[in-house]
Amino acid sequence: MIQQRAALVIGNANYTGQNTKKLRNPVNDATAIARKLKKYGFGLTSVSDGSFVQMRTALSTFQGTIQPGGVALVFFAGHGIQIDGENFLFACDTDAGGENQAKYSSLSLNQVIDVLDRSKADTKIIILDACRENPFEAAWHRSGANRGLASVFAPRGTIIAYATSPGHIAADGLSSNGVYTGALLQHIDVPDTPIETVFKRVRNTVAADTNGKQITWEHTSLAGDFYFNTSAMSFVTTYASSSLADSLFVLDPGKTSHQIIRGLKSVDWYTQNPAMDRLTPTFANTVKDETLFVLGRNIYQAAHGGARSAEAYIRNFLGKTSGMKPEKIRPLLDGILYEIFFDSRGELREAIKGNMFSDAFELEKFPQFKDSFEFIAETLIGAHGDFYRVPGKGHMLSASVVTKAEKRGRLVTGVFVDTVNVFSLSDPEYAVEEGEPTPARSVSQDAFEEELAKELIVPKGLLQVRYTPALQPIDPIRYPYGWGVSKK
Structure with a gap:
């Protein structure tokens, strides 16, 4: 508990x-x-x-x-x-x-x-x-x-x-x-x-x-141990510390699975994409769970960085893993989800790797992946992650976005979650004097909600956004520079 x-x-x-x-x-x-x-x-x-x-x-x-x-x-x-x-x-x-x-x-x-x-x-x-x-x-x-x-x-x-x-x-x-x-x-x-x-x-x-x-x-007169900061390694027993803190994971160049991991780590799309293509369902069934977990981490890492094959693997995870044993899919997906929130030392990230966050969490709606989402939710709770809603629990979050009319669209002035305005100026260099126009960029409603979901750390499919006043479909949203949604 x-x-x-x-x-x-x-x-x-x-x-x-x-x-x-x-x-x-x-x-x-x-x-x-x-x-x-x-x-x-x-x-x-x-x-x-x-x-x-x-x-x-x-x-x-x-x-x-x-x-x-x-x-x-x-x-x-x-x-x-x-x-x-x-x-x-x-x-x-x-x-x-x-x-x-x-x-x-x-x-x-x-x-x-x-x-x-x-x-x-x-x-x-x-x-x-x-x-x-x-x-x-x-x-x-x-x-x-x-x-x-x-x-x-x-x-x-x-x-x-x-x-x-x-x-x-x-x-x-x-x-x-x-x-x-x-x-x-x-x-x-x-x-x-x-x-x-x-x-x-x-x-x-x-x-x-x-x-x-x-x-x-x-x-x-403490009777037990207390830790301010606990890494995942201190309470997750499913995987070894060298997988949870994958900076400790030693690559064996003689193993095909390790060659794939090395290719994904290259930060070179021309190396990452062919490496990704080597991960077939038949081959994955022969790989140890610990290695599959690290593979999952590096697939997400490559997808976050824009490697097309890795992006496609996550977006079509059902198809790409067809033919894999369920017990082999589990550690692969565990690793993908874990990489979003935890760094190479096994500690919670200050900011999540969010480029494929909503895509990965689209899989939450499939019952066969329930264990993986329970794993990440419990791991985040154990690491004392501070979230509006714990990812992996499937809980909806409602946000009310306040805008005001401008010539070029509607400027975001507030984002209310649980009755609190969590929208604020994060970069003082963008502060303006009263009466001056606020510098802002125009984004579509869909792009704005995607960014909002990432900042609130809630999968887009679980974020309900209401606008005050109500938006017209053609209204562009103006997102002020230097502003953002604060962590919980």
Whole structure:
């Protein structure tokens, strides 16, 4: 079963309360961490430069998103301090005029821990890039013994990670991120790495960056392993790691099947097309499943690059595989589908290989290929892919496209999915002043919907598009340059 993941991310930098000082990095840190967590399947509750009321409300909202058996994570960047041995995370409007005022206008770490402890999540994670400095020590006449955050008990199934060891302060950092979060961002992407190992690597990086002055710290009572980033190799057992990460697949020039793969890898149509013609049903029946999977990957790779024989093979997959044993078709199609989403290291692509995406998924309507589409859907879920609808599940997606009339057609101004406008300017160089015409290209309705399906990562046959106002068949669509549909 795939664990549901929920995160509360808070970054406070613009402090306005008495005795507090503005910070450089926390909002940047929270934004960067939120982006990573979203990539790895976390649902997000986010606060930027939040007040005490906003932080408390966000904690309550986050509590409602935690799923039984799931993962719950809290990240905080900003001012934090211990008062009488209890830790408090400062809101931007925290009154730091005195200890009592601060207690009752900031978020208690104990309260955060209690929310996680009372939840039924299996894994609870708290990351604190706090106590970057202590602007309260002189004002409150505090001793150095009360600096930084205090050590706390980690309930079962919990890991609490600090930017520095208890009683010490952390560096804010000179770049766009704090020293601690900057190090975490360096190491969080390494696939199949237990969280404890991630934090050990962070500790080494922070120590090196601060010349040993800052030593990170964790309290943990985790009972099982947790990985931010999992490659397909960590959970797919159907195929070997050398096939899932096909950069590890060693070609044997003496084998015909490997010669075909080498030809498809050539990125030369005059080599790819003849290689494709050698893959007959009779020959395919003699090839091992692992090799057929890699063949499928390279057929899609060649088709994506425009090799006509490979394109024709996918578009006429039923005919081309007629005469192949069903148990041999399965790994070939598995490989084709896998190549769309996973790179040569077995990791999810930042952007899918989409040129033949809808063509490959046309095969989903045939019952004999059900196992292959279940394979890719489960693999994408296991890798925490973030999709509007998981490819392979056969779920429809409805998109409402908003346009406005122009002399040369209808300009796309919005794309609404699940009530949210996901259409935005992705390249600032194409920004225009208000009142200026928007540079755009004219495309047919069919071509626009093909591109929209690719951006939404939904097979065209499963995408329902409605236009507001309704389009006439002759209306050309104007697609603005530098704009696009965002990932989920």
